[in-house]
Amino acid sequence: MPFKTILTVTGTHRGDNDIKLATKLCEEVGAHLSVLAVALAAPPPIGDYAAPISDTWMEERRADLEQLEKRTAAVSHLLASSAISADITNAYAEIGWADEIIGRRARYADLTLIGPELLSDGTLKDKTIEGALFSSGKPMLLVPEGSKPTLQPRKVMIAWDSRVEASRAVREAIHMLTAADDVRLILVDPVEGESHQGAEPGADVATYLARHGAKVMVERLPSSGQSVAEVLKRHAADMSADLVVMGAYGHSRLRERLFGGVTKSILNDLSMPVFMAH
Structure with missing residues (x-):
């Protein structure tokens, strides 16, 4: 939309x-x-x-x-x-x-x-x-200091892990994804299996995006001892992404807001525009 x-x-x-x-x-x-x-x-x-x-x-x-x-x-x-x-x-x-x-x-x-x-x-x-x-x-x-935000990005990186928050972020960003020239669907240390990320991790959501007309490529990356957030940030920089799309993980306990590890790491060290949905 x-x-x-x-x-x-x-x-x-x-x-x-x-x-x-x-x-x-x-x-x-x-x-x-x-x-x-x-x-x-x-x-x-x-x-x-x-x-x-x-x-x-x-x-x-x-x-x-x-x-x-x-x-x-x-x-x-x-x-x-x-x-x-x-x-x-x-x-x-x-x-x-x-x-x-x-x-x-x-x-x-x-x-x-x-x-x-x-x-x-x-x-x-x-x-x-x-x-x-x-x-x-x-x-x-x-939008962090020094970045060049746009709502018509040409290169977009999606941080994908098959959770509902990531699915929501992709759906909210669908019109930007379908208009982009290059969409990379990034999975870090994906786990195969129906209860995890499918027989071929990333294939289902790539098919979904392709049906909308997105030019999407799936990339499965090992963490190699680094944090997931570091792998995502490095890859976004390597591909010169205009935008990162990701789910935001966390929950409410009384009045305290608790963010998941990757979400917190991304929020604490932004280097490029990040589109988030919960």
Whole structure:
């Protein structure tokens, strides 16, 4: 399905580079840009010292809200000067619930874009990634500093392991995969068998993609003592991939988000645009 609405998140102390990047991607595919400006609220004071510092806490909240309104107005002015269709909303979110708030907003977009500026913002970055992956049902695109993102990639690498998350990522990216010139389906240490990756690992999904018109090639790689994440990153660099498509693995336990090993390694060391779905 083509991307018709792209969401990006900005903080109150961020620059405009992520929004400009999102604007270019929207221009590339004719999409609407939705911006969510977020300020994270500090938790209220508790304990013996709560009363004396409650006035300070309230003043901090008033300052946060004022800064959020200023940021919203500035982004609105920036969007008004662009040629694309766009809107902006804002949220003053308690840290513990920020991922849910962002995730609910992401449900009304086809893709959440996380650009270099947001990737450098520790807490807001984490909350945005968690919300986009676990609370929206939609994919996200992570764009590290120095990369050249595009929603019309010519060379795409798929990290495939036959799990449902990888299947979801492939389905969400299908229109990009069918338009690409070179799609590599990469399996690291694949295991044969019906309960694993089939009699011929990668063949079933390659056939599925070929029926959609994708120019796909299956490559089965040994890890040779390296981590799966390292093998994937090295191969993506070797083939000069414009985009990596992969499933994001993890689960929720109470309010804690836990990511699988490969997902965490990729998120912690991005070198090129990565398209993820959960």
